[in-house]
Amino acid sequence: MMKELQKFAVDTRRKFHTFPEVGFTEFITTFEIYQLLQSLSFDLYMGKEILESNERFGVPTAGEIEASKARAIAYGVPEAFAEKLDGGHTGVVAVLDTGRKGPHIAMRYDIDGLPIIESDKAGHVPFDESFQSRHPKEMHACGHDGHISIGLAVAKYLDVHKHELTGKFTIIFQPAEEGLRGANSIVQKGWLDNVDYFMSGHLGINSLQAGSVAATADQILASTKFDVAFTGKSAHAGVEPNEGNNALTAAATALLQLNAIPRHRDGTTRINVGRLSGGSGRNVIADEAVMLVETRGETTELNQYMYEEAVRIIEAAAAMHNVKASIQFMGQGLGSECDTEWIQIVKEACKNNSDVKEIFDVLPLKASEDASYMIDHVQRNGGLATYMIFPSLLPAGHHHPEFDIDEDAIRTAVSVYIDLINYLQHQ
């Protein structure tokens, strides 16, 4: 049966790859997950049942959500279904309670895509094999299509074995991981209360031959996501160049100076201005500019250092150019440490797993994850939490138009999760 589930996961991944949707606009994605789950023996939850509405970070504009909803309806999502996700309350939580005494195991799979235009060059497998994105400006460029499919394969396994299993299983198909926007609202709604074992993970990350697993990840970077709006005064650039207050110059100044925040003695830090746009006509001094920023740090303190530096720089850049800057919080992730007990657990659970060629104690994530909110919550309540990595050779890095996953990593992940579920039954 494992081979069948693995094949299902790969096929399903290719399907989900075709309709990537960015965070909190996953209407088609949520619908397709729901469709596949509804024939199984799970209690399914959606909309405001799963997300604490005001605890979501960085919700898109109503217009953006509506556009995605309209696209979903055109795709075939029933209008009534789409209504349940209104206002960007996407995602599904699937619960299987065996009624038998046993551990409460929660798993989280993130489901959103990225605002990236997928490559259409020969050699890019999704293009060559015709499952590339049908959405012109969105792409599953981080492997969440694979995460969804792993979660669905695990769900199918649980459904088949529901009579033999004990305890309770919560599978979270989380929206809006990109930007660290969705997890907190799920935690706040209580879905991670009373969890004994929490597992999540990521495909790729380390470009190594597929077929291995890292029992835990380190370097889960704390991160803050925020938008900055600069507001100045427009003027005719030829007639009275001195009369404008140039918001675009302020933004460009901030961008360059943010990149130059000094490295920190205590460890890894990151800064990125991922997007900047401003100005109107060519011959008009720009009166507004907006930029999307993120800071990161190996610890919550290091991220805080970066964020405080960033704020001071942004405010000074605005003062320098006589414009106003307003900073809007958009998302956040914590610095996390996995419980080291998982190293032994994974090794034991997978010792006979022929899909797993190598088990690493730990591999670095070097990125941020809002699963950190779930990890933190589970650990505070006495549970054990891990974030695994399923490496794959990567033709291009994550978030790149030519990003792709060796599907063997998906096969490995399916079998690892299933082995772990079985192993944890008896702990």
Next chain:
Amino acid sequence: MMKELQKFAVDTRRKFHTFPEVGFTEFITTFEIYQLLQSLSFDLYMGKEILESNERFGVPTAGEIEASKARAIAYGVPEAFAEKLDGGHTGVVAVLDTGRKGPHIAMRYDIDGLPIIESDKAGHVPFDESFQSRHPKEMHACGHDGHISIGLAVAKYLDVHKHELTGKFTIIFQPAEEGLRGANSIVQKGWLDNVDYFMSGHLGINSLQAGSVAATADQILASTKFDVAFTGKSAHAGVEPNEGNNALTAAATALLQLNAIPRHRDGTTRINVGRLSGGSGRNVIADEAVMLVETRGETTELNQYMYEEAVRIIEAAAAMHNVKASIQFMGQGLGSECDTEWIQIVKEACKNNSDVKEIFDVLPLKASEDASYMIDHVQRNGGLATYMIFPSLLPAGHHHPEFDIDEDAIRTAVSVYIDLINYLQHQ
């Protein structure tokens, strides 16, 4: 009759103010001009008859033109009419040949709006009196609505007096003056050949009490308009910040350094990056960025200095950040000098004009104008050319969301043009 024409011009201006369209997308504007002219005794020309298609600069994308065309059809422009303007061949040329010996007088009125969101604050007259833009992101923020209406009033005058007048009259309703994109294509089509007297001009510019005219303008700045596209390589900003080639950083670098091109010994220069946008997701190193730039100079040489500095800076900014920069030419204006004979002509022509309280020999334009191509062409062929200014107190500068014109300046302009037409008859 003058009062009537002046009232017509003011009313017409308010109408045109409501549907501003940016350059080469003036479908409604062209239609409404055509409607008002077709009952008069002019031969009317449109589309590729008036514009040498490949000599237009900075034509918008097909998508942008189509969107404006669709809006025009929704507005009521007949589809067949819109087809004539296909591909952005907007504008009208109206010719009246009296058949009697006399001078060939050409007048040019520009018709395009700007991509600016009009103010909806109390005190902004178009808002208070409900003739503000119906187009959410476009605005007549430079007075071209007034120019159109002056041209139409002049046309009505010529029509009424056609039996008394001699020589030939060419009235050019030119698209895409903003960005200096349309005039050259009209010149290349031959409409300025054999012109004896060329008149154009601008409302506002100098914030002075309305009711005056400058017989000529100086400081008509040469200008080059161009777009710059930076292309780098995206990467995950957390995982592998060193793997990206950041196009946005290159663009921000170029922007700041362009602003710092040294002033020039020989006179006025200008630089502006009016718009910049780049990047995709917040946590992705930006792989592309685009900026809209213009240089200006008091002479063609000074503009050339600015342009050459700009090119070197842009290329170095790209090299610095290991990205590619490509520069696309978008429009150009020459440095012009009006013929000083016009000082005497205007003074004589208007000596009994009670609408004109003051005649300046010259006022500075301090901006660029693609009428410069027409001025240059007429002067090379032995004609006399001027660019007049009709000052108005300005509540806000040109290209500002609160820009507005004292309509008395329109009244003055109508009477000045008519006096000049009559005066030139006898030269």
Next chain:
Amino acid sequence: MMKELQKFAVDTRRKFHTFPEVGFTEFITTFEIYQLLQSLSFDLYMGKEILESNERFGVPTAGEIEASKARAIAYGVPEAFAEKLDGGHTGVVAVLDTGRKGPHIAMRYDIDGLPIIESDKAGHVPFDESFQSRHPKEMHACGHDGHISIGLAVAKYLDVHKHELTGKFTIIFQPAEEGLRGANSIVQKGWLDNVDYFMSGHLGINSLQAGSVAATADQILASTKFDVAFTGKSAHAGVEPNEGNNALTAAATALLQLNAIPRHRDGTTRINVGRLSGGSGRNVIADEAVMLVETRGETTELNQYMYEEAVRIIEAAAAMHNVKASIQFMGQGLGSECDTEWIQIVKEACKNNSDVKEIFDVLPLKASEDASYMIDHVQRNGGLATYMIFPSLLPAGHHHPEFDIDEDAIRTAVSVYIDLINYLQHQ
């Protein structure tokens, strides 16, 4: 006799060219001027008699003044003489009162050099003909050596003709014109009170064939000179890069942004950071940096615009990098306009002057001059003031290591001043 005076001026200029001294350290220069004047019939004034000590701007450090004084003593300046100039009170005022009724004519010649290393390339005339600077880091790179020699030739003329002349003559050999530092202190001491005619001028400026004179100059730019000190915190750049507050980064930020102050609608502006130095060891975060800045404007208002922008930028650059900035005022020049009466005066005075091939009404200075304080003071008291230009072809611009003057311009200037003195006798 004119030929003899002209030869004297050229020879004298070559002598003064060899020992340039920067402002307020002109010990040798003052001594040599004094030596040449003391045999003539002038009352000579020096030291605190001529300069209001606290009204000098940008006085060098005691160490710099002492070093120059020591050099002068080594050169042969008597110690007692040098003492009179103590604390940087250099320069000479020479007064000839004929005792006969007549106008009070004041002339000002500036005497300081620049901190520039003179060219030692073949083709540079002072090098080829062995009168280049003997001071390794100073140079007469602005022609003040010529100004001194013109003033001395005029003094000799006055001395010879003292019995025929009427009225009073004040010849001011002013220190520290570079940086606009000396003139104010002379004005404050009263030397320009009750002056009927004030004349000053400059060699070169416009690279035109020598032998001409501009009766007046325009574009005498207002200017403010100031130093900025940034103070941060040092730290080991490898061990704890986040612990420093980088004063050098703040200074570099300010420098780039100062260069980018927007051009102004109303006319010419200038900005320059002429010098920047900061930091200590290579592996230490720099805790201090100093920069020398100047702003200019075609009018006092335009200079004020530049200065205010500069201050805001400097303060914001400091805030951005968490360092302190302190701004120290170092010198200032006003925006001046010469009295247009001088156009007629110069034309009449020189109508038979065979050394003058062309008289311009006006030529642009495009620079700043603290003679502006004298011009302003004389004009406020009802006198007439001009600033003449004596053009010369220039192998390299002013303040360039290869700067040099066609000595014919010196000859022309000597004869123009003498003609003017004679002409003004009878006004």
Next chain:
Amino acid sequence: MMKELQKFAVDTRRKFHTFPEVGFTEFITTFEIYQLLQSLSFDLYMGKEILESNERFGVPTAGEIEASKARAIAYGVPEAFAEKLDGGHTGVVAVLDTGRKGPHIAMRYDIDGLPIIESDKAGHVPFDESFQSRHPKEMHACGHDGHISIGLAVAKYLDVHKHELTGKFTIIFQPAEEGLRGANSIVQKGWLDNVDYFMSGHLGINSLQAGSVAATADQILASTKFDVAFTGKSAHAGVEPNEGNNALTAAATALLQLNAIPRHRDGTTRINVGRLSGGSGRNVIADEAVMLVETRGETTELNQYMYEEAVRIIEAAAAMHNVKASIQFMGQGLGSECDTEWIQIVKEACKNNSDVKEIFDVLPLKASEDASYMIDHVQRNGGLATYMIFPSLLPAGHHHPEFDIDEDAIRTAVSVYIDLINYLQHQ
């Protein structure tokens, strides 16, 4: 006897603290070391015997070396002695060969100071207790005064016990560690050939209670030191701002952009522009600027990444401003790893050492060291090498004007080295 040696080391450190000399100018320092060693039973080597002249990096100018030599002679260093160090060949190598079979143990102590002005605030111990620097612009702000004194105490110990010891001892008093300039030239001369055990180390670094030792250090950062000279063209900043090519603007551009080199996926990197100076007069466009730069990386590869990015940025900054940049290599350190055998060695050797309260296996250096050349050479030849750390609470970081060492760390270091020497005798 240990107490006595420790007291000697502390006293000696205070003495050396008063005459800090920067790298390759340690005339007084070398003389005083020599004086203290010459009564002992070492063979002493100096000058070109110890340094391969052309393999020194970043040798100061002849003028700087001469000035320091003159100061030393004024201090009392015999002229004949100073001659031996001519051209900056400072430092001493002291060799004791027991003639008995045993290991060859080499120890290296660096002797140079920094170009930092020492604090004269109350609370700074060297100031309070009157042993602060007598050299106005130099300071032992990195603890090398302590290193010298530890080395001398060890030498005294060896001398006393020379009849009991076996093998050979080489004590290297190395010049010019700051800037990573001296070690390579000693290695190239062969002093590290055939060494069995190499020990070096640093006081401070980690601000911990004195009395501990780290058996090894990690994070010994590879580093490249280089100077950049920008050469442009000067011009009068008021008259012809467009005629200059501004070297200072190029340098400021490079500085800001160097600070913004992206962090690297694979680990720690550093960049610093420690000093920048350029320009001449305030009103002159700067035609030259020089900056002192260093890159670092956790590995040689990471340093190489930083260096290559830096070179590209510097060249682009020059191209951007139309100036020339030339890069001069000034020093280099490798990325090193200590042999882990030392953890056991130190623990065994010091197990009865009452001065050592804690032994760390490893502490991070987070800085660069040219001892890396020695470590690398010894390891390649089969020897074992370590770099120990002797922590101290630090009132201010290394290279700070208020830097100081808890002298207990010196005492600890003396006893650790002696215990190690004794222990290694028997390995």
